[in-house]
């Protein structure tokens with residue numbers, strides 16, 4: 001067995017995903033101590049030991065090309081890794097996305113050679129992490145309504161405004177910020193900037209609004225006359241929405257995979273509990289009502305897995321696939337909600353105590369029907385592809 005995650009010898013998506021999933025699950029079982037995972041919930045942070053294990057075995061910067069020190073892996077491996085780490089703790093998905101997800105992918109696609117050289121290698125060692133900052137108080141689903149403003153100065157840009165609900169911001173040192181450079185053009189007047197955490201006028205404040213694990217660490221970002229140099233612009237002026245939306249397939253399939261990982265853990269835990277728990281003289285697992293709940297969960301998990309894999313195969317064969325990626329995200333996040341609800345039901349009161357892992361994962365998975373494009377937005381994308389743009 002290799003000691004770092006690799007793409008193996010095959011181009012077959014199913015095999016690549018299975019191999020990556022098995023490698024990462026093995027890593028989680030052998031190298032990541034259960035007490036480190038408990039620290040995440042008790043102290044609201046991801047322990048450095050986990051970051052070190054991930055760095056040592058190639059999980060940081062999974063999608064960063066080998067020229068910049070990354071594993072250079074594709075969407076299939078990235079999603080399989082997200083599924084495998086999320087089985088143990090969905091918040092660990094942030095470690096993978098902050099080093100190989102939205103912002104790193106955008107830097108790789110739109111960055112100048114200097115930007116790639118500067119920002120990509122530190123992501124692969126755990127020295128650096130990114131956050132992706134699009135959402136504002138008045139601009140969530142309607143991203144084009146952004147009002148954070150970037151104005152030209154003699155040799156750069158001055159940014160004013162704020163962002164909210166930004167994941168992983170507390171441990172990030174590099175922020176991909178979408179700001180308006182031409183308000184009159186709305187969505188076509190947005191641009192993308194790379195902002196360092198220590199930039200004067202930039203402030204990160206933790207907000208613990210998420211009701212899952214405290215380790216989610218959502219944050220508010222404030223820009224008060226925050227001046228960044230010209231070379232902070234990522235991509236061309238006015239391309240901000242394009243930069244933000246370019247990783248849409250990856251983001252949606254990644255969230256679908258996180259939900260798949262969490263749901264897989266929950267149905268297995270619920271099955272074990274049903275075998276161990278006796279009521280009225282027989283194990284819960286002998287009752288048809290309970291068996292049917294488990295069977296429905298297993299069926300929906302299998303359907304989500306097949307949809308995710310088929311969409312990745314289509315994308316690797318050149319399909320644009322926005323509606324398919326939306327369908328995978330929509331189905332998987334809503335499937336996870338149903339599976340989590342059944343798991344809590346099977347655990348009874350033990351599933352709803354504040355220290356219950358089952359209850360915590362139930363809450364962790366719930367946020368994915370909102371983050372990365374809410375269910376209604378995914379339905380809008382799917383319906384638009386079916387009905388065409390001319391029907392409003």
Ligand SMILES: Cc1cc2nc3c(=O)[nH]c(=O)nc-3n(C[C@H](O)[C@H](O)[C@H](O)COP(=O)(O)OP(=O)(O)OC[C@H]3O[C@@H](n4cnc5c(N)ncnc54)[C@H](O)[C@@H]3O)c2cc1C
Pocket residue numbers: 131132133134135139140141142164165166167168210216218367370371372373374375376377
């Ligand atoms: C855990 C978590 C992590 C996040 N991380 C990040 C991050 O790292 N970076 C970042 O930029 N953002 C992040 N977000 C923000 C997220 O992207 C937004 O919450 C999401 O886009 C929805 O925006 P909103 O919350 O403002 O809801 P709104 O846009 O106000 O929508 C509220 C509800 O109305 C529905 N709705 C909206 N418009 C319509 C319509 N036309 N028709 C029907 N229904 C509609 C929505 O689907 C939703 O259910 C995160 C959110 C969460 C919960």
